[in-house]
Amino acid sequence: MSTTETTPESTLTxxxxxxxxxAVEAAVEVFYKKALADYRVYRYxxxxxxxxxxxxxxxxxxxxxxxxxxxxxxDLRTAHSRLVKMGxxxxxxxxxxxxxxxxxxxxxxxxxxxxxxxTLAESTRNDVLGK
Numbered sequence: 247m248s249t250t251e252t253t254p255e256s257t258l259t260x261x262x263x264x265x266x267x268x269a270v271e272a273a274v275e276v277f278y279k280k281a282l283a284d285y286r287v288y289r290y291x292x293x294x295x296x297x298x299x300x301x302x303x304x305x306x307x308x309x310x311x312x313x314x315x316x317x318x319x320x321d322l323r324t325a326h327s328r329l330v331k332m333g334x335x336x337x338x339x340x341x342x343x344x345x346x347x348x349x350x351x352x353x354x355x356x357x358x359x360x361x362x363x364x365t366l367a368e369s370t371r372n373d374v375l376g377k
Contacts (some may be wrong), residue, residue: 259312260366264359270311274304280345284347287341290329308364324374332377337369 264270278300282288291299305317319325326334346367350360371377 259357260326260359260362261311262307264355264363264366267308269353269355270304270307270313272353273355274300274307276352277345277349278303280349281342284341284345287338288333290332290338311363322370323376324376327376334374336371339375343367 261270264273278296282291282296302317302319306319309315309317343364347360347364350363355363
């Protein structure tokens with residue numbers, strides 16, 4: 247009789263594999279520094295309380311990566327509808343993915359986890375863009 251054993255790594259969530267709360271916090275902080283400084287997308291943050299936005303993003307990433315659910319924000323479609331009306335589209339979404347990938351590389355996240363995060367982020371494109 248043969249049984250397949252699971253390794254501890256295979257039972258961990260993306261949240262745990264990426265480094266938990268400290269990693270999510272660091273990633274969101276670095277990510278927003280990049281996004282807020284980028285002429286291609288910074289206008290979408292005009293008039294936004296960035297501290298509040300960063301806190302919501304940390305909670306959202308934590309939830310999306312399989313960590314504790316402390317997210318109390320709107321769904322993606324509702325949260326981004328104002329930005330879509332301002333012209334948010336595929337080009338800007340691609341810029342955000344670029345900054346997310348660059349942030350994770352800068353923080354020395356392993357490539358397989360970066361790809362997993364980017365795949366997850368890509369899966370939100372239609373909701374974020376209201377499609």
